[in-house]
Amino acid sequence: MSNAAVAVRGVGKRFGETEALTDVSFEARHGELFGLVGPDGAGKTTLFRVLTTFLLPDAGSATVLGLDVVRDLWAIRARVGYMPGRFSLYGDLTVAENLSFFASVFGTTIEEGYDLIAPIYRQIESFSGRRADALSGGMKQKLALSCALVHRPDILFLDEPTTGVDAVSRSEFWDQLHTLRESGLTIVVSTPYMDEAMRCDRVALMQGGRILEIDPPGEIGSRYPLPLVAVTGADRYRLLLSLRKAPHAHAVYPFGSELHYTDNRAGLDPGEVASELRDYARGQGFGDVEITAIAAGIEDSFMELMPAPVQRAS
């Protein structure tokens, strides 16, 4: 028995021909804010459904709070707070009615859970008589979080909680998650956004149903498989197009004022790549380029996960 809040070992799940999860393993510690980061279709939602006992895994095993997701489903269900990806509240019920319904489902009342949800719920309490349908995206999200929290769960699963929410509300939402984590709550959250991944304690990068890497967000780049250099120069757009046609170019993306160039020859010294690329750029008429070898950051890893954009310049 593991003392991790979530322990996943070799979980696999397929839907017909599609392998939604393949040999997924990770642990989230008690009190940790753990992020699952990856593009749409990476398997994040399927993983959440396995962890919340909604889906049976085909292979492997998983425990939540030390309880087996297959065997102990009813014990897990009473102690988990879950916010699915879509806005899953009753639009024709008021804010207060939604909250009190979900409290009753878990055998509790708003009053009993009030101090936990107060920092979030207070912001929408003045609308408690309003139908949930009539709330803004940010307010709906606060209500959904309140509903997931009102029974004082020991662990919180949030599946892309900020999708479709404005930037200010997103940032506020993450402030609230941090407040909740301070109180000792374990939170597992998925997100397609990089800035949100940076605010997790640790993140697991997911793609195509697999976990590629698990690290604190600041260290995520350390296992970047290919040599990477930063390029600056005038006429950035033309430079970008030109570099993408370089003989060994794997990917070129703009990052702030720089361009990040990834070479497709693994194991090659980045210094060598830099000098080679400098010659290439000069040959293409970019005399003033500055090229330095750099270590990959989470953003580079993240871009690597994204489906390759069509970049055929005719």
Added chain:
Amino acid sequence: MTAALRAFMIKELRHILRDRQTLTILLLMPLVQVVLFGFALRSDVRDVRLVVVDSSPDYATYALRARFAAASRFRVVAVEPSMRAVEPLFRQGKADVAIAFEPDFAARLQSYGPARVLLAVDASDPNTATTMQAYARAVITAYEAELAAQRGQPLRIAPETRMRFNPTLESVNLFVPGLIALVLTLVSALMTAISLSREKERGTLEILLVSPLRPWQIIVGKVLPYLGLAFANVLTALLAAWLIFSVPFRGSLSLLLAESLLYSMVSLALGVLVASLTTSQRLAMLVALLVTMLPSALLSGMIFPLASMPAFLQWVSNIVPARWYLIIARGIMLKGVGLEYLWKETLVLGAMTLVLMTAAVRSFKPRVA
């Protein structure tokens, strides 16, 4: 856990009460249907427009014409010397029935031979045609009896009817039980299917499923408020039938209500099954209409008599719950019989409830494989 169930039912009740338009329709439906169906499918006719064809008027034809003129249901609109004039009147919709006396009607009557009359009936509406024909024959028979009593000897009038076909005689009395079945099906099966699949579509069902609520609690919480609505509908339909059409109610009201509850349960279970087997609200609605409403209306014996159906459809009608409910409701309302005659049908409905409810709960898995 009972608190959770209560909360669920309150939530469900709110869904129902909030949606004012749907609620209004549901509450008024039995009334509107009883009135519409009642008037539209009435086969008793009040104002029969009669054409008399009398080529050789004599005392006997006058006497019979006077009988018709005196009958409250008949109104003589024309007297013609020959049948030729009748056809245009029928076509223009100005007459319903024509009665033609054979020449020398009185003489034939005197000589104790059968005196023949021809009854031509506009049979474009077969239901009313049958009724009108029956009325006309009643008048003739009464006159025949009167004559026979005067003379002390039987005098025969032989009416001959000309009509395209001859369906069974239906009336509003037979119809009201069928209507109740239809309304119950609609509210129970269709509305539960829609409401449950809405939760599925909106994603709220996923939260409910991974909550500590057990599947049976979700189903019971979903179904009970609709049972209340169904109850209200039965009462409305009965009241409307009684007030507007004076449909008799001969049996026990509480027995009918109990049987209606049983029938609602069958329909509710069907609704839950449909919702758990379909993927969207729209699909759930269509499937519910197809598997509950249509058979209830067409294969229950409500509109078309089962006896006149092909053997295959008669066999299929056995699995239509409305068929059994209809026998029960007609038995209670029109014949005034009790459980001692209806226990078999009640058992069938009970078995259907059991099977379908079990299937519904089982189809409603607490998790997905």
